[in-house]
Amino acid sequence: MRKFRYLKEVATLELDEERCIGCRRCLEVCPHGVFAMRDGRARIIDRDACIECGACARNCPVSTVRVDAGVGCANALIIEWLHEKGLFRNRSCC
Amino acid sequence: MPQVSSQLRFADHLGRWKVRWGIGRNSCMVPPGLYAIGSPGPEAPVVVTANYKVTYDLVRSSLGGRDIWLLVLETFGINVWCAAGKGSFGTGELVRRVRQTGLEKVLGHRTLLLPILGAPGVAAHEVAKETGFEVRYAALRVADLPEYLDNGMNTTPAMRELTFTLAERLALVPVEWVLSFKFALPATALLLTVGWWLNGFSAGLTGSIAFLGAIAAGTVAVTVLLPWLPGASFACKGMIAGLLWSGCWVLWAGENLSLPTLIGSVLALTTVSSFYALNFTGSTPFTSPSGVRKEMRTAFPAMASALIIAVVLWIGV
Numbered sequence A: 001m002r003k004f005r006y007l008k009e010v011a012t013l014e015l016d017e018e019r020c021i022g023c024r025r026c027l028e029v030c031p032h033g034v035f036a037m038r039d040g041r042a043r044i045i046d047r048d049a050c051i052e053c054g055a056c057a058r059n060c061p062v063s064t065v066r067v068d069a070g071v072g073c074a075n076a077l078i079i080e081w082l083h084e085k086g087l088f089r090n091r092s093c094c
Numbered sequence B: 001m002p003q004v005s006s007q008l009r010f011a012d013h014l015g016r017w018k019v020r021w022g023i024g025r026n027s028c029m030v031p032p033g034l035y036a037i038g039s040p041g042p043e044a045p046v047v048v049t050a051n052y053k054v055t056y057d058l059v060r061s062s063l064g065g066r067d068i069w070l071l072v073l074e075t076f077g078i079n080v081w082c083a084a085g086k087g088s089f090g091t092g093e094l095v096r097r098v099r100q101t102g103l104e105k106v107l108g109h110r111t112l113l114l115p116i117l118g119a120p121g122v123a124a125h126e127v128a129k130e131t132g133f134e135v136r137y138a139a140l141r142v143a144d145l146p147e148y149l150d151n152g153m154n155t156t157p158a159m160r161e162l163t164f165t166l167a168e169r170l171a172l173v174p175v176e177w178v179l180s181f182k183f184a185l186p187a188t189a190l191l192l193t194v195g196w197w198l199n200g201f202s203a204g205l206t207g208s209i210a211f212l213g214a215i216a217a218g219t220v221a222v223t224v225l226l227p228w229l230p231g232a233s234f235a236c237k238g239m240i241a242g243l244l245w246s247g248c249w250v251l252w253a254g255e256n257l258s259l260p261t262l263i264g265s266v267l268a269l270t271t272v273s274s275f276y277a278l279n280f281t282g283s284t285p286f287t288s289p290s291g292v293r294k295e296m297r298t299a300f301p302a303m304a305s306a307l308i309i310a311v312v313l314w315i316g317v
C-alpha cells in the first residue's frame, strides 16, 4: 500500500537486532512491509508504515520485537477512554 | 465430518448482502470445527478460518473443485482481522480446536495454513510447541488462496501486502452509512422539529439536509475519495470534505440567511464531517492506534471549539 500513508513518527515499534535469530517470521506476518532482511537479521525499513497490529511481536520466537499493539480505530479508542473514566460500559466496535 | 459444498446458494448471497447493509450483522456464525471440501485425504492441506459466515463462504467458494480441509475457529461471528486483534482468533483457540477435532489422527502431515491477517492473534511458535503443527501464513486475501496452493504454497510479495482499492473501499460504504444512522436519524428528526418550530418547515428541512449531507461527506465521500483528499490525518480529510459540502449547501440554501448563521453552519457541518471521517479510521487497514490517539488529541479540542463558536453565532450575540 504505497499510496496511503498515515501519520509519521508515531509508531511504537522497536526491534533489538542483536538478538534476532533471522527466522523471517516478522517479514511473513507484517501486512505493510515494515521489515527486511539484511546480513541474516531483520531490520525495520519502513517504521511509518507500521499500524501496530502486533503480528510481528506475537510471532517473534525470541521476543525481540516490541510494539504497543492495538486497533487503530477512533471509535474503539473513545469507548476505551470512556471505560477508563467509568462513564460507559459497552462492547467496542471492530 | 461435515461435508461442505463450495457452491454458494442464493441464501448465502442474500446473507452477505444483509451483512453489508448491517441487517442482522451479529447472527452470522458457522459452527466451529473441521469441515471437508471435496474429498480430502490425509495429505490434503488444512485451511484455518474464522466462523464469520461471510469469510467462511468466501473461503469455501474460492476453494471450489479442490480437496481441502477447512478448520473453522470459534470467533463468535467476527472476521479474522478483528478477531485476531481481540484474541479470539488466537493461539489458545487454535490449539484447542486442533485437539478437539483430533486433527493429528486425520492427517498425515503437520502443516496449518493461516490467513496473514490472523497473525496478530496467533503465535506460530507456541502453536508448534503445543500441537506439533507448523503454522504457515499463506496469504492476506482469500482470493489469493488458489494461486498460493497452485504455486507450491509460496507466498508472493503481492499476496502479503495490504491494499485498499476503490472496490474494497466501496464495499465498506453501506456499512459506514448504516452505522452512522444510529445517531444520525434521531439527530435529523430533532433538527427538523427544532428548525420547524423556530423558523418554519423549510428551515427545518434545509437544516436536516445540511446535516445529512455533512454525514455523507464524512462517511461516503471520504471513503471513496480517500487517496485524493489531502493530508494524512482523517480528521483533516473529513474537514475538507465537510468544507466542500458546506460550500455547496451555502450556495443552495444560503440566500436568506445572515452571515453569522452561515459561518456557524459551515463550522458545525465541517465538524460533523470531520468527526465521521475520524471514526472511519477503524475500517481502514492502515491506521495505527498511536496515530489515531494523536489525531484525537488535536481534533477533539478543535471540534469542540468550532461547535461552541457555531452555537454562539447561531444564538446571535
Ligand code: SF4
Pocket: A013, A029, A030, A031, A032, A033, A034, A035, A049, A050, A051, A052, A053, A054, A055, A056, A057, A067
Ligand atoms: S505491528 Fe504489524 S504493521 Fe507494525 S511492523 Fe509489526 S506486523 Fe508490521
Ligand code: SF4
Pocket: A015, A019, A020, A021, A022, A023, A024, A025, A026, A027, A041, A042, A059, A060, A061, A062, A063, A064, A065
Ligand atoms: S521474528 Fe524475531 S527472530 Fe525472527 S526474523 Fe523477525 S526479529 Fe528476527
